[in-house]
Amino acid sequence: MGLIELLHMSVFSQSFSPCGKFLAAGNNYGEIALFSLSAALGPDANELSQKPILTFTAHEGPVFSLLSTDSHLLSAGNGEISAWSWAELIKKNVKAAWTRRPNYKSSLEIPEINAMALNPADNSLAVGGGDNNVHIMDLENGAFKSVLQGHTDYIHCLSVRERASEVLSGGEDGAVRIWDTRTSQCVHCVEVYKYETCARPQHGKWISCLTTDSDWMLCGGGPSLSLWHLRSMSPTSVFPLSGCQRQATFYQDMILTVGEGQCVSHCLMGGEVKAQIPCTPHSINTLAINTNSTEHRVLTVGGSSDHIDVFTNLSYKAFSLRF
Amino acid sequence: MTTSLYNFIDAKDKFAASAVSALAGRTSKPLINAFNQITGNEAEKKTTLDQSLRGVLGDQIVEQKASCDEYLALIYISIEAVTEGICSATTPFLLLGDVLDCLPLDQCDKIFSFVEENVSTWKSSTFYSAGKNYLLRMCNDLLRRLSKSQNTVFCGRIQLFLARLFPLSEKSGLNLQSQFNLENITVFNKNEQESTLGQKHTEEKEDGMEVEEGEMGEEEVPATCSIPIDYNLYRKFWTLQDYFRNPLQCYEKFSWMTFLKYSDETLAVFKSFKLDDMQASKRKLEELRTSAGEHVYFAKFLTSEKLMDLQLSDSNFRRHILLQYLILFQYLKGQVKFKSSNCILNDDQTAWIEETTKLVHQLLKEIPPEGEKFSAMVEHILNTEENWNGWKNEGCPSFVKERVVDDKPKRPVRKRQAPEDFLGKGPDRKLFMGNDELTRLWNLHADNMEACKSDDREFMPSLDEFFAEAIEQADPTNMVEDEYKVVRNSNYGWRALRLLSRRSPHFFQPTNQKFKSLADYLDSMVSKLAKELPKDIPSEEIKTGEEDDDDNGDNLLKESNDSPSMQSKMVSNQQMDDVAAKLGAKWKTLAGQLEMKASELREIETDSEDVDMQAKLLLVAWQDREGTQATVENLVSALNAASFTQIADNLSEA
Numbered sequence: 001m002g003l004i005e006l007l008h009m010s011v012f013s014q015s016f017s018p019c020g021k022f023l024a025a026g027n028n029y030g031e032i033a034l035f036s037l038s039a040a041l042g043p044d045a046n047e048l049s050q051k052p053i054l055t056f057t058a059h060e061g062p063v064f065s066l067l068s069t070d071s072h073l074l075s076a077g078n079g080e081i082s083a084w085s086w087a088e089l090i091k092k093n094v095k096a097a098w099t100r101r102p103n104y105k106s107s108l109e110i111p112e113i114n115a116m117a118l119n120p121a122d123n124s125l126a127v128g129g130g131d132n133n134v135h136i137m138d139l140e141n142g143a144f145k146s147v148l149q150g151h152t153d154y155i156h157c158l159s160v161r162e163r164a165s166e167v168l169s170g171g172e173d174g175a176v177r178i179w180d181t182r183t184s185q186c187v188h189c190v191e192v193y194k195y196e197t198c199a200r201p202q203h204g205k206w207i208s209c210l211t212t213d214s215d216w217m218l219c220g221g222g223p224s225l226s227l228w229h230l231r232s233m234s235p236t237s238v239f240p241l242s243g244c245q246r247q248a249t250f251y252q253d254m255i256l257t258v259g260e261g262q263c264v265s266h267c268l269m270g271g272e273v274k275a276q277i278p279c280t281p282h283s284i285n286t287l288a289i290n291t292n293s294t295e296h297r298v299l300t301v302g303g304s305s306d307h308i309d310v311f312t313n314l315s316y317k318a319f320s321l322r323f
Numbered sequence: 324m325t326t327s328l329y330n331f332i333d334a335k336d337k338f339a340a341s342a343v344s345a346l347a348g349r350t351s352k353p354l355i356n357a358f359n360q361i362t363g364n365e366a367e368k369k370t371t372l373d374q375s376l377r378g379v380l381g382d383q384i385v386e387q388k389a390s391c392d393e394y395l396a397l398i399y400i401s402i403e404a405v406t407e408g409i410c411s412a413t414t415p416f417l418l419l420g421d422v423l424d425c426l427p428l429d430q431c432d433k434i435f436s437f438v439e440e441n442v443s444t445w446k447s448s449t450f451y452s453a454g455k456n457y458l459l460r461m462c463n464d465l466l467r468r469l470s471k472s473q474n475t476v477f478c479g480r481i482q483l484f485l486a487r488l489f490p491l492s493e494k495s496g497l498n499l500q501s502q503f504n505l506e507n508i509t510v511f512n513k514n515e516q517e518s519t520l521g522q523k524h525t526e527e528k529e530d531g532m533e534v535e536e537g538e539m540g541e542e543e544v545p546a547t548c549s550i551p552i553d554y555n556l557y558r559k560f561w562t563l564q565d566y567f568r569n570p571l572q573c574y575e576k577f578s579w580m581t582f583l584k585y586s587d588e589t590l591a592v593f594k595s596f597k598l599d600d601m602q603a604s605k606r607k608l609e610e611l612r613t614s615a616g617e618h619v620y621f622a623k624f625l626t627s628e629k630l631m632d633l634q635l636s637d638s639n640f641r642r643h644i645l646l647q648y649l650i651l652f653q654y655l656k657g658q659v660k661f662k663s664s665n666c667i668l669n670d671d672q673t674a675w676i677e678e679t680t681k682l683v684h685q686l687l688k689e690i691p692p693e694g695e696k697f698s699a700m701v702e703h704i705l706n707t708e709e710n711w712n713g714w715k716n717e718g719c720p721s722f723v724k725e726r727v728v729d730d731k732p733k734r735p736v737r738k739r740q741a742p743e744d745f746l747g748k749g750p751d752r753k754l755f756m757g758n759d760e761l762t763r764l765w766n767l768h769a770d771n772m773e774a775c776k777s778d779d780r781e782f783m784p785s786l787d788e789f790f791a792e793a794i795e796q797a798d799p800t801n802m803v804e805d806e807y808k809v810v811r812n813s814n815y816g817w818r819a820l821r822l823l824s825r826r827s828p829h830f831f832q833p834t835n836q837k838f839k840s841l842a843d844y845l846d847s848m849v850s851k852l853a854k855e856l857p858k859d860i861p862s863e864e865i866k867t868g869e870e871d872d873d874d875n876g877d878n879l880l881k882e883s884n885d886s887p888s889m890q891s892k893m894v895s896n897q898q899m900d901d902v903a904a905k906l907g908a909k910w911k912t913l914a915g916q917l918e919m920k921a922s923e924l925r926e927i928e929t930d931s932e933d934v935d936m937q938a939k940l941l942l943v944a945w946q947d948r949e950g951t952q953a954t955v956e957n958l959v960s961a962l963n964a965a966s967f968t969q970i971a972d973n974l975s976e977a
Contacts, residue, residue: 043512043554278595298551313632315596318553 011302020293026063079110128155174205237271281305338375416457910938
């Protein structure tokens, strides 16, 4: 990997292994790199332990989305979804378990897949991308069960509301749609940019970040990041963050969010920004917390840099993993 | 008289007995009595008393029946004895030393309180010089016995007592050479082998004995810590303590580089990891206060890896570290006499220290609670430290100010003379302005006021100069046409008016003539002036306004010939008589000129038959009417107008 390539690298997605000891990160060159967290966090860590133990090319286009099931790593690139066995990957055996492609209407251009979400209730995978539709795939037999149509522009992000068995999708058209997976119908459609408190016309109307906590939903992008109460479908707090947020997550009683801007923002449910912790990439695409392991419970962020920052303590950057 | 041999044993016994009775009665009288009774010289008796007191105390201690109060009473009696002069001054101190040496620590506390209470006694002249070394030794012995972490308060009391006892410049209490406590080493896990985390406990376990170290049980799997640890930061952070322990390392290049690197990293962490505001910490503080009762337990740094996160989130801990930085910087930058000559910072180092000091202060300000106040306080204290440092550098001079002996008579202070060329007081009285041109300009004239008044600053032309042309034009013989007359020029006219107002009395003459234009008015003025001009106008500046307003302008012309003194002279009685005599019957003619009313004339006629008298009455009436205006000149002009020129001349000559 030449220096120029490293300079232009962007990390788009991350996923932790089920055992919690490894981190997989996907970049814009279509590569996936595997980092050993136990080595990097151990007392005898050195420069080498911050490099990946395995790097392989997974897709032709950028790897926009990575997701881990109990045994497999799912990666989504240009229109296709590949599955890799974690056990094999740890043994540095690079062979995809399977690769599937949703049914796209037109065969001329292959739409990219931007987001994937796992619905553990019925073991299905929701996939959203450039063809404005959400495809639901059954993980057991690999068949695409249904297509959720409704968005008028490509889909940025997906989230699953387990309790109610709903899928939420946010797209470039500024709409957040809530779909019932059983009936494949759109139950709600919220156009966030139409709400004055959240709208930021200077940025646009797209929704690039969506996450849900059963009762609450965080969404943001062009409009400000806002916390919504799902039952009443109204925004309760709006966060005064200047950039467009690309990923947000609920963690303990805080909200961690990343996006444009060289920092990780810690926010409180009430709407205030508690802290902004500086990190290496100037613009951050992905944020992940290793909930699979207690001793390696770190926060990692990746963005427009070949460095992935690791936070052992949420309030300062400990070190960086490098591609 | 033969001097009998002094019987020491006997005296000692006697003193001992009296000491016991003194103790029983809590008074030193028995001792004094005994002292007086025993024969022998002072010195011998004193030393004997010392010995006996010590012996009594020793017995008491050995018996272990007496309480602290007893010991204290004995010592108190010995103090009294010293005051009475029967005992040498060192005895109380020796007794104290003995007691403290023989008692356990908890009882020493009480004895020490006694010592503390009597500071004033120790400081008094009788005791001080004799006892201070004993006291110092005694306190040091006590300090050695005490543990700094267990008996912190007692140690503190002893230190405070010493501070009160000795003057500020007492050298034994000072760290004169600014040495560091090099034994103050912070222990931490430098490398992975030493870390007890994640390792299987390999020691053999004795039966039935629970091994509790490191939370290892009988598990096969090595117990791991439950949180991720930033070993990198951990190691760098605690390595810094070594630099604080021994600042002289910083002067070596390699050590300095390491220090720099680690400090930058640590301070970056402090910077990015901002501390939570108050909510949590306030509650914690209150809890601490209530439970520990204002005692703050400071453990020397606990360096376990697991505590790193907690320590970083604690404000007090951060304040400790940041303060260490500031103290270190002050030492590195400061002038200390005992630093060797190669301990100098180069420019880069100085620059880095400056920058980092600012950062540290900023971080201190951000630490709740009351960061700003803390930072300001710290700055103030460090500034004061500079003074102490300077004081030590000078060899710790005493703080007692000597009374100044005023024996030199005050010499009258000679007033320094201004330098010669200063402000024009020099010989050639020239002002030097520093610049040639300015000097020239300023020295044109010595006195500005005079310069302004000088004649060559008169720019106003005289009437004849200005109006010469106009007068010439007005002369009909010259036959100048109207439109070419200079008086038609508006500019000329305006200037003419201004000049007339300044110089000519005609300007203020009220006149019934109505002038259609300025030119016409000026024509008349010019003609008037023409009449005047051949004669000399006496004064150029005629006072305006209040000039005597006679009706006839011609009168003015005539009057101007008169000498000024004549003009305002009042007509005297004598003059009036003369005039009246000369007037005679012709007074009525003058009356016309004097503008007397017909009624007044009739009155005069009826008043007197005599013509002289009537003339006199006329003049008197005129004088009454005119008042101050009854001047000679007025009368003269009236006489002239009435063709009494002769009389007028006579009058004016008078």
